[in-house]
Amino acid sequence: MSTPTAYVLALADDALISSQRLGWWISRAPQLEEDVAMANIGLDQLGQARALLSLAGAATGRSEDDLAYLRNERDFRNVCLVEREQADFGVAMARMLVFSTWQHELYSALSGSSDAMLAAISAKAVKETAYHVDHATHWVLRLGDGTDESHARMQAAVDAEWPWRAELFETEFLDDSLVADGVAVDPSGLQGPVEQRLEAVLHQATLNVPDTTSAYSKGRLGRHTEAMGYLLAEMQHLHRSHPGVNW
Amino acid sequence: MPRLDPCYTRTPEMRAFVTRAVTVGDVYGNDFTTPEQQPTPVIADRPDEPASFRALLETDGRVEPRDEMPEGYRKTLVRQIAQHAHSEIIGMQPEGNWISRAPSLRRKAILMAKVQDEAGHGLYLYAAAETLGVDRADLLDQLHSGRQKYSSIFNYPTLTWADVGAIGWLVDGAAIVNQVPLCRCSYGPYARAMVRVCKEESFHQRQGFEILHTLSHGSEAQKAMAQDAVNRTWWPSLMMFGPPDDDSPNSAQSMAWGIKRFSNDDLRQRFIDMTVPQAEALGLTLPDDAIRWNEERGHYDFTPVDFTELFEVIRGNGPCNEQRLSHRVKAHEDGAWVREAAAAYADKQAARHAQEGAA
Numbered sequence: 001m002s003t004p005t006a007y008v009l010a011l012a013d014d015a016l017i018s019s020q021r022l023g024w025w026i027s028r029a030p031q032l033e034e035d036v037a038m039a040n041i042g043l044d045q046l047g048q049a050r051a052l053l054s055l056a057g058a059a060t061g062r063s064e065d066d067l068a069y070l071r072n073e074r075d076f077r078n079v080c081l082v083e084r085e086q087a088d089f090g091v092a093m094a095r096m097l098v099f100s101t102w103q104h105e106l107y108s109a110l111s112g113s114s115d116a117m118l119a120a121i122s123a124k125a126v127k128e129t130a131y132h133v134d135h136a137t138h139w140v141l142r143l144g145d146g147t148d149e150s151h152a153r154m155q156a157a158v159d160a161e162w163p164w165r166a167e168l169f170e171t172e173f174l175d176d177s178l179v180a181d182g183v184a185v186d187p188s189g190l191q192g193p194v195e196q197r198l199e200a201v202l203h204q205a206t207l208n209v210p211d212t213t214s215a216y217s218k219g220r221l222g223r224h225t226e227a228m229g230y231l232l233a234e235m236q237h238l239h240r241s242h243p244g245v246n247w
Numbered sequence: 248m249p250r251l252d253p254c255y256t257r258t259p260e261m262r263a264f265v266t267r268a269v270t271v272g273d274v275y276g277n278d279f280t281t282p283e284q285q286p287t288p289v290i291a292d293r294p295d296e297p298a299s300f301r302a303l304l305e306t307d308g309r310v311e312p313r314d315e316m317p318e319g320y321r322k323t324l325v326r327q328i329a330q331h332a333h334s335e336i337i338g339m340q341p342e343g344n345w346i347s348r349a350p351s352l353r354r355k356a357i358l359m360a361k362v363q364d365e366a367g368h369g370l371y372l373y374a375a376a377e378t379l380g381v382d383r384a385d386l387l388d389q390l391h392s393g394r395q396k397y398s399s400i401f402n403y404p405t406l407t408w409a410d411v412g413a414i415g416w417l418v419d420g421a422a423i424v425n426q427v428p429l430c431r432c433s434y435g436p437y438a439r440a441m442v443r444v445c446k447e448e449s450f451h452q453r454q455g456f457e458i459l460h461t462l463s464h465g466s467e468a469q470k471a472m473a474q475d476a477v478n479r480t481w482w483p484s485l486m487m488f489g490p491p492d493d494d495s496p497n498s499a500q501s502m503a504w505g506i507k508r509f510s511n512d513d514l515r516q517r518f519i520d521m522t523v524p525q526a527e528a529l530g531l532t533l534p535d536d537a538i539r540w541n542e543e544r545g546h547y548d549f550t551p552v553d554f555t556e557l558f559e560v561i562r563g564n565g566p567c568n569e570q571r572l573s574h575r576v577k578a579h580e581d582g583a584w585v586r587e588a589a590a591a592y593a594d595k596q597a598a599r600h601a602q603e604g605a606a
Contacts, residue, residue: 016352023346023355026362027339027574030582032370035339039363043356050352065351089585145595146588153584238350238408245466247350247408 004115004183005056006077007174009067010220011106012052013078016068017228018099019045020235021086030089037135041096044128051121069239073222073229077173080217081164083228090150090157093139098161100132101197102168105190114182137201144205151206158202159210166214168194173220295319304505309435312378320504324434325379326395327506329386332372333397337390337571339365341405342414350408357454358411364447371440378436391576399557400487402565409462409469409476415455417477417484417522423448424518425488433505456525463530470530477526478534486557488515516546523547 022042029035053064082099086092107129110122143154169191178184199209219228239247297315302308310316339362346362349355373383389395400418405411426448429441462473489511492498501507509517519538526533537550559565 020347023359026346026359026366027336027343028578028581030578030585032336032366032373034582035366036363036370039359039366043359043363046352046356046359050356053352068352069350089582142589142592143585146591147584149584150588150591234347238348242350242466242468245469246461247354 004118004178005059007178007184008052008056008118010077010173012049012056012067013076014082014099014103015045015052016049017076017078017231018082019043019049020231021082022092024087025092038092041100041132041135044125044132048121048125048128051124055117055121065239069236073224073232075222076219076224076228076232077222078219079164079167080215080219080225080228081161081167083219083231084164084225085227088153088157089139090143090153091160093136093143094154094157094161096132097136097140097201098165098168098198100129100136102165102190102194104129104133105194105197106185106187109185109190112182113184118183133197140201140207141205144202144207154205155207158207159212162210163212163215164217165194165198167217167220170220304433304503307505308433309438310433311435319500320506321379323501323504323506324437325376325381328372328376328379328437329381329389329395330397332369332376332386333390333395334401335365335369335372337397337401337575340571340574341401341403341567342411344405345408345411348408349411354458361415361451361454364451368444368447371443372437375434375436375440387579391572391579393572396561397571398487399560399565400483401571402560402567403479403483404566406479407472407476409459409472410480412455412458412462412473413476413480415451415453416459416525417455417480418487419448419451419455420522421484421487421518423452424514424521428508431508456529459529459531473529474531477531481534482552482556483560485515485518485552486554488512488518490554490557515552519547519549 019042022038022045025038026035026042029038049068050064053067057063057067081095086095104126107122107125111119111126113119113122140154140158143150145151146154169187171186171188174184174187179186202209219225296317299314300310300316300320303310303314310320342358342365343362346355346358349358373386376386377383386395390397400421405414423445426441426445430438430445432438432441459473459477462469464470492510492512498507498510523533523538535550538547540546541548560568563569
């Protein structure tokens, strides 16, 4: 069986970087209930990241912190969707809807992975991501079908995020044998189910499905947006300033 | 007229700060005795106090929202609970400042959960205030316009990771000393909210202690970071208990109403007595050479707190007053379109359901 390290690392990085962005919202959300919810979702994603990083590092003796704090930008394998700034609540919810719907489909499929650890981590994450999808869906509905202003802002947010979804379904980074062995899920196979769900929510929210082309998004290959370097600089600075100590 | 320390009576302006400082001190009540040890509250014979209300207080019963209560009691509680709630949500900022930079994923998860707890505490407390006939949105407006205060401790910056530990250990530790007695506050909804808050605060204090313990047993640089954070946090944490008793004119009434139980100075002493042995266990020092055990008193002696700084911070001249409030106001204003949309959507949904019902 092929080693799933690179694959698991990519999924771990998605969850870690998304969580890092969500953490920014705590104390900045539109209402107190939402501070709680965004922290909750960020914590779930961080939990997924930690489990997946530990799994990815086990083969080479690297800890979750080694992988999170000591890799450089070009070694991160998350999709660019999750690393970009999101200081607008509409953008945060559009992104959460796209990302969580994809995660939910992915983890549902991976619950049947031939890798027992990956299957177990995924089974737990299915329940969490179902709640994340539900949360994002409710906000996209409220904002899309709320006021004229919120409709316009939500449409703009969806337009901004939509091109970045395409990378979630790319297979370029993946070792084919992992899919053949039943360890990984073919990303391209998730596109239909994910987009069908997203389009249904957008339709109900009175929003248009953008007909934009895909963004140039190659995070899975370690080619990130400029935002990524700053995100990592902030996240890794303290850990790297004191090499080898305990925290 | 109680004796006033000269530093509070210098000018009429200063006296105004004292009054406001007392108000901030009143964010927290206090009581550490067992029920048997408690003195019977002295309840002044006030004509505006309904007999049923006085009977409840005399039997140590709980006042519930439906019960008759004096207007002064209601107003005092609204102010106290609101300021407590405001303190919780402003308190999210100094620690939130380190979420993105937490030095391990485990610490990051714990810190996110802790700041999330603080938002939750704010929610329980605003809900408790709402049982007294006020509205959360109005209370937030009063925070944003500066008419209601929050605890001054949050107007200090978190300069290093060790500050997260020092806040947990000292600030949450002081909050617990202040808040445990509120679990038996005479107003039922506040008392019940505090039961939950105190359980979580106790966890917060332990995590702060653990952060400092790890640092103080780590590298030289880590230990220095921990000591520096404790040095900076110690005096502000002592100021959390409010001005000395001689300057707490509101305390007697709050005590008679079963809202406040113990004096500011008693609480401060209690906190110091608890904290000194913990500092020894951490291998860290407290920045006060006068701290030593006094056999005769059965307490630790310490240098009297210089409250000049507290009054400056309350006046708005602390290091982060402007930053904390503008962060809060910006979040509120940036979220206005979202709250408006949620309300509009709820109205539309209600109209749709009504239409379906009629059809």
